[in-house]
Amino acid sequence: MSAQGFLELRGIASRYGTNQVLSDIDLSIEKGEFVALLGSSGCGKTTLLRLIAGFMAPSAGDVSVSSRDVTRLAPDKRGMALVFQSYALWPHMTVSQNIAYGLKLRGVPRAEIAARVSAMQQLLGLDGLGDRKPAALSGGQRQRVALGRALAIDPEILLLDEPLSNLDARIRLTVRHELRALQKRLGITAIHVTHDREEAMVMADRIVILDKGRIAQQGTPEEVYNRPASAFVAAFMGAENLLHLSGRTEGDDFVLAAGAANDECRVPLGARLLASGEVDARFRPEAARLFAAGDAIGAAGGAVFSGQVLSVSYPGGHWRHVVRLGDTEIMADADRAFQPGDAVNVHVPAHALFLFNAPASGPATPISRAEPAKVTA
Amino acid sequence: MTLSLPSAPAAGTPMTTGKTARLSERLTDRLAVLWWVPRGIIFGLMAFFIFGPLFNMLLWTVAEKWYFPHTLPLQYGFSSWEKVFAPRGGALDSLANSLLVAVLTVIVSLLLAIPSGYALARLKLPARSLILLAFLIPQAFPNLTVYVNVARIFYEIGLNGTVPGVVLVHVSHGLVYAVWIATAAFSAIDGELEQAARNIGAGALRAFRDITLPLAAPGLIASAIFVFLESLDEFTGSYFVGAPDVNMLPLLLYTAGAGGNYQVASITALLLLIPSLLFMMIVERFLKADVLSRVGH
Numbered sequence: 001m002s003a004q005g006f007l008e009l010r011g012i013a014s015r016y017g018t019n020q021v022l023s024d025i026d027l028s029i030e031k032g033e034f035v036a037l038l039g040s041s042g043c044g045k046t047t048l049l050r051l052i053a054g055f056m057a058p059s060a061g062d063v064s065v066s067s068r069d070v071t072r073l074a075p076d077k078r079g080m081a082l083v084f085q086s087y088a089l090w091p092h093m094t095v096s097q098n099i100a101y102g103l104k105l106r107g108v109p110r111a112e113i114a115a116r117v118s119a120m121q122q123l124l125g126l127d128g129l130g131d132r133k134p135a136a137l138s139g140g141q142r143q144r145v146a147l148g149r150a151l152a153i154d155p156e157i158l159l160l161d162e163p164l165s166n167l168d169a170r171i172r173l174t175v176r177h178e179l180r181a182l183q184k185r186l187g188i189t190a191i192h193v194t195h196d197r198e199e200a201m202v203m204a205d206r207i208v209i210l211d212k213g214r215i216a217q218q219g220t221p222e223e224v225y226n227r228p229a230s231a232f233v234a235a236f237m238g239a240e241n242l243l244h245l246s247g248r249t250e251g252d253d254f255v256l257a258a259g260a261a262n263d264e265c266r267v268p269l270g271a272r273l274l275a276s277g278e279v280d281a282r283f284r285p286e287a288a289r290l291f292a293a294g295d296a297i298g299a300a301g302g303a304v305f306s307g308q309v310l311s312v313s314y315p316g317g318h319w320r321h322v323v324r325l326g327d328t329e330i331m332a333d334a335d336r337a338f339q340p341g342d343a344v345n346v347h348v349p350a351h352a353l354f355l356f357n358a359p360a361s362g363p364a365t366p367i368s369r370a371e372p373a374k375v376t377a
Numbered sequence: 378m379t380l381s382l383p384s385a386p387a388a389g390t391p392m393t394t395g396k397t398a399r400l401s402e403r404l405t406d407r408l409a410v411l412w413w414v415p416r417g418i419i420f421g422l423m424a425f426f427i428f429g430p431l432f433n434m435l436l437w438t439v440a441e442k443w444y445f446p447h448t449l450p451l452q453y454g455f456s457s458w459e460k461v462f463a464p465r466g467g468a469l470d471s472l473a474n475s476l477l478v479a480v481l482t483v484i485v486s487l488l489l490a491i492p493s494g495y496a497l498a499r500l501k502l503p504a505r506s507l508i509l510l511a512f513l514i515p516q517a518f519p520n521l522t523v524y525v526n527v528a529r530i531f532y533e534i535g536l537n538g539t540v541p542g543v544v545l546v547h548v549s550h551g552l553v554y555a556v557w558i559a560t561a562a563f564s565a566i567d568g569e570l571e572q573a574a575r576n577i578g579a580g581a582l583r584a585f586r587d588i589t590l591p592l593a594a595p596g597l598i599a600s601a602i603f604v605f606l607e608s609l610d611e612f613t614g615s616y617f618v619g620a621p622d623v624n625m626l627p628l629l630l631y632t633a634g635a636g637g638n639y640q641v642a643s644i645t646a647l648l649l650l651i652p653s654l655l656f657m658m659i660v661e662r663f664l665k666a667d668v669l670s671r672v673g674h
Contacts, residue, residue: 012543040398053576054576055572055575055576073578074575074580074581075572075575076575076577076578076579076580076584079574081577082572082573082576084569084572084573086567086569088567088568088570088572088573089573090573090574090588090592091570091592092591092592101574101577101579101587102577102578103579104582105577105579106578149573149577150577152577153577155577238403281408
């Protein structure tokens with residue numbers, strides 16, 4: 001009981017009819033931490049958030065805040081504030097009334113309410129909009145009103161249900177940083193549900209990746225990005241190139257057997273838990289490097305695959321090539337364009353090549369294809 | 378700096394084609410005018426069928442003398458009005474009774490319809506549509522049979538000939554509108570709005586009072602007006618349960634009409650018509666399309 005987090009989830013399971021939405025969720029969140037619950041749609045992340053907020057009861061497990069069990073507590077008794085994806089602003093109240101409502105419920109004196117509402121409006125850049133109804137606001141303004149309404153009550157825990165998903169791409173980028181800065185300044189514990197990997201990466205202290213109602217991995221953005229614990233996480237974090245290979249462990253190395261597109265090569269095992277046999281190799285397009293077939297490969301280590309360029313495009317910053325390796329197609333980036341038909345070697349450094357023992361049956365877990373990651377130099 | 382001339386007709390050929398085009402244009406213009414003839418007749422007939430009887434009724438209210446074959450009254454005057462509103466005419470009593478019963482019916486119906494409509498809209502009840510249909514039952518059988526039996530039962534328990542008895546009958550009749558419209562009004566409100574209130578500290582009742590009720594108010598007002606009018610118009614139940622102790626306006630209309638006193642009948646009908654017109658205007662203002670579309674769902 002000593003190393004207990006501020007918000008503690010133990011053995012949470014949730015079932016909807018015969019459909020198991022969540023199972024075995026154990027999560028411990030520190031005070032002031034910003035945690036992102038990341039997963040594709042239907043992974044149970046919103047269910048988990050509503051469960052924490054108290055809109056539904058888990059079928060097993062318990063939720064506690066500062067060692068106090070709140071599993072069966074009504075939502076209004078939890079001291080949490082949820083920013084809904086739809087914002088759920090009250091259309092019959094003005095912006096000020098929306099923000100003031102939580103304070104009014106707490107019996108705060110009227111003068112103080114007015115002061116805090118105007119401070120909140122100032123903080124969120126809603127000055128002069130106090131008398132408007134939500135219908136007369138833009139998407140970004142509504143989002144800020146929803147946030148203001150949640151923050152006005154000084155919640156211990158701020159829950160965010162994809163609050164940025166209804167915003168324009170450009171506004172979304174600035175709001176990300178504003179939200180993160182605000183959370184840090186106010187020292188609020190925040191749980192942010194999103195399906196946007198980049199959003200989770202830039203905002204969160206810790207990312208919890210959910211897959212089919214289970215925690216697939218949790219860690220800092222850097223950890224889940226560079227050391228994915230499973231093929232699912234690797235794929236979700238943008239390592240969408242998939243090669244089916246085989247190999248064996250030899251001491252501290254894993255030896256990839258020669259295949260249709262590659263010679264035998266060695267990769268240090270490092271922290272990887274791998275058994276000899278079939279493996280799925282995953283890597284990011286931006287982690288691979290392309291060389292013309294005859295050129296020497298400067299960097300040592302890693303795996304080299306030979307193939308042929310099928311097409312090339314310029315998404316910005318680098319050239320993206322579709323390369324055929326044996327009977328699979330992968331994507332790889334390069335600083336210069338190779339022409340379709342060129343024979344090339346694809347070099348993937350050992351640290352960027354994610355290897356997982358292939359699942360006994362069937363192809364790897366299908367994942368929704370997120371937009372290709374933007375390259376950060 | 379050269380300015381292009383305003384587009385003048387160019388060379389020969391376009392001119393001639395322009396002429397024929399203008400000719401056919403004029404022809405179609407004339408045909409379009411002709412089109413107004415059938416339209417005018419149809420509109421005229423519709424107006425006659427809608428406003429004819431109304432106008433006839435209005436004339437009757439001020440007619441002192443009017444008999445066949447005269448198209449218009451022979452003598453105008455307000456003596457019928459005096460008769461109707463004379464203390465012994467019974468109209469004021471009936472009007473008061475009708476209004477009292479209608480108001481009480483609205484109150485009772487809403488008190489029942491708000492919780493049940495909320496439950497039907499929000500809770501996932503297994504037999505939801507069956508329950509909604511059940512409110513139709515009072516209308517599913519011939520009114521006469523139902524109300525004769527209601528009257529018999531009310532006699533036994535001493536409710537016959539009392540205002541509460543008539544109110545009960547009207548409530549059973551109006552509840553289907555009240556509950557259906559209230560259900561639609563509550564379903565039209567996003568449940569997250571209430572959750573948002575719960576989330577920042579409002580108890581269930583408080584959230585209902587501050588968020589859901591005000592948002593459902595237009596629909597509830599509409600249902601109240603509907604029930605009010607249904608009650609005002611209701612005849613069979615009022616007759617069997619109310620008369621002769623509690624006399625209502627439609628009853629007065631019936632006796633006047635049956636006795637050939639068209640003046641009194643028309644004035645009574647006018648009294649009943651005014652609330653309907655007000656109703657139309659208020660519903661038009663309050664009831665939003667998204668509420669109406671959810672009625673019965």
